[in-house]
């Protein structure tokens with residue numbers, strides 16, 4: 550198996566932290582070329598995005614959550630990343646999807662519609678030009694703020710994002726928060742519970758070994 554990534558991009562990082570958490574060995578190739586992906590990588594994959602997992606039979610698997618679920622099935626121990634009861638699994642799924650849709654994508658909405666490096670590429674993976682919409686910068690910031698406030702409420706009552714143990718939901722929420730920080734959207738000072746959780750999960754070897 551081989552995992553294609555783009556250094557510092559948040560979605561491949563979700564898979565890299567998961568690999569570290571489960572101690573899964575993997576060959577990794579960085580296919581980033583500055584602010585874009587290498588043309589030869591784009592040409593060979595229908596997904597046109599990273600992370601991308603190439604299986605030994607040549608199949609290509611896209612989407613961070615799908616890749617992690619596949620690896621979880623191959624390496625089921627330790628078993629807590631996707632939950633081991635129906636309720637736990639659903640809660641993890643819910644918070645993981647929320648963290649991607651309202652966290653990672655909200656930050657992407659800001660910088661892809663703002664930075665000149667992404668002119669004509671306002672969404673990743675498209676085959677044709679997609680213009681930036683400046684109004685989406687403020688809307689993305691608002692969406693991210695709403696996400697952080699929701700997380701703050703959740704973490705006032707829970708040790709981790711989806712309950713009392715570290716899971717895939719923590720990985721995606723952490724990648725969203727770190728991605729925001731790099732995009733000049735730091736955590737608001739009043740988010741004390743998110744800050745407490747962030748410090749705690751950032752000290753895990755899987756996270757500390759995978760800069761965001």
Ligand SMILES: N[C@@H](CCC(=O)N[C@@H](CS)C(=O)NCC(=O)O)C(=O)O
Pocket residue numbers: 555558559560561585586597598599600611612613614672673674675
């Ligand atoms: N939902 C996808 C999102 C993948 C995605 O958007 N990846 C970005 C990097 S973080 C990408 O490959 N962008 C390609 C581009 O900008 O051309 C996932 O979970 O893997």
